[in-house]
Amino acid sequence: MKISVFRIDDRLIHGQIITDWISYANATQIIVADDIASNDELTKTLLKMATPDNVKLHIVKICEVKAIFDNDKSDEKVLLLVRSPKSAYDIIVSGVKPDSINVGNMNMKKDKIKILGNMWVFPEDIEMFKKIDELGIECSVRAISNERKQDVIKLLEKI
Amino acid sequence: MIKIILSTHGKMAEGMVNTMQMLIGKEYNVDIIPFFEDTDAEDLENKFKKEISKMQTYENLLILCDLKGGTPFNIASKVSFKNSKIAVLYGVNLPILIEALTTYETQEFSEYIKNIEKNIYATLGVSKV
Numbered sequence: 701m702k703i704s705v706f707r708i709d710d711r712l713i714h715g716q717i718i719t720d721w722i723s724y725a726n727a728t729q730i731i732v733a734d735d736i737a738s739n740d741e742l743t744k745t746l747l748k749m750a751t752p753d754n755v756k757l758h759i760v761k762i763c764e765v766k767a768i769f770d771n772d773k774s775d776e777k778v779l780l781l782v783r784s785p786k787s788a789y790d791i792i793v794s795g796v797k798p799d800s801i802n803v804g805n806m807n808m809k810k811d812k813i814k815i816l817g818n819m820w821v822f823p824e825d826i827e828m829f830k831k832i833d834e835l836g837i838e839c840s841v842r843a844i845s846n847e848r849k850q851d852v853i854k855l856l857e858k859i
Numbered sequence: 860m861i862k863i864i865l866s867t868h869g870k871m872a873e874g875m876v877n878t879m880q881m882l883i884g885k886e887y888n889v890d891i892i893p894f895f896e897d898t899d900a901e902d903l904e905n906k907f908k909k910e911i912s913k914m915q916t917y918e919n920l921l922i923l924c925d926l927k928g929g930t931p932f933n934i935a936s937k938v939s940f941k942n943s944k945i946a947v948l949y950g951v952n953l954p955i956l957i958e959a960l961t962t963y964e965t966q967e968f969s970e971y972i973k974n975i976e977k978n979i980y981a982t983l984g985v986s987k988v
Contacts (some may be wrong), residue, residue, distance in 0.1 A: 711933075713933075714928065714929060714930045714933060715868055715929035715930055717928070718927070718928040718929065719926070742937070742940060745940070746933055746936055746937055746940075749927075749928075749933075749936055750927070750933050807899055807900060807901075808899055817897055
């Protein structure tokens with residue numbers, strides 16, 4: 701399998717994924733890489749419920765992502781979803797390297813800094829985005845695929 | 860008693876209520892829980908939980924959502940998980956909203972849900988003319 705879209709989105713599977721990103725990615729499979737979700741039966745059931753019937757869903761721990769790609773050398777396209785820049789960085793460091801990363805929704809929470817209406821970051825998120833950038837992987841914000849890409853590093857320079 | 864909530868992305872819920880009232884009258888109403896681009900998912904979850912906490916022991920709840928896998932559907936499914944007093948429908952359209960609002964008084968909850976599920980398919984099609 702090959703990564704078609706690697707997305708950071710703290711809502712994981714939701715409307716924009718169902719109606720836009722699965723078809724944009726031409727994905728037959730979704731990998732949700734999340735240590736909390738992979739250990740929680742309710743979250744797993746809800747993610748399965750949200751996934752279209754013709755898409756195969758894997759819910760795995762961050763450390764298990766590399767093995768999935770190692771064990772499947774097919775050309776099947778995958779939409780890889782993580783909740784945070786930290787998870788994305790950990791996956792990259794484990795040896796799974798995307799060309800670029802799409803940033804979707806990072807919800808407002810206490811102590812977060814506003815970057816865009818749908819992008820709020822903790823200081824540690826900023827550090828992670830910088831580390832991903834240092835590895836030569838471009839991160840850009842697009843809630844849906846036909847929006848204009850906004851470079852994350854340039855957005856972070858403005859704060 | 861059956862209570863109905865309509866929960867959609869954007870202004871669809873508000874628009875559906877407006878159109879529904881144009882067709883069957885202003886005496887019909889339904890509570891809406893809309894989800895906008897800047898709505899926090901936790902806020903949405905709290906709104907559902909508040910509605911559920913208001914339910915009386917004899918009451919049932921039907922939540923009508925727009926899209927399977929969308930945030931309103933995901934959160935409605937989460938807050939009603941394994942609760943047989945609540946049903947969550949996805950793919951709501953105007954005829955099914957009207958059916959839900961006009962038939963709930965005469966039926967028992969499980970039968971009501973079964974009928975709605977059955978009838979939603981009859982509301983869809985392509986004109987053969």
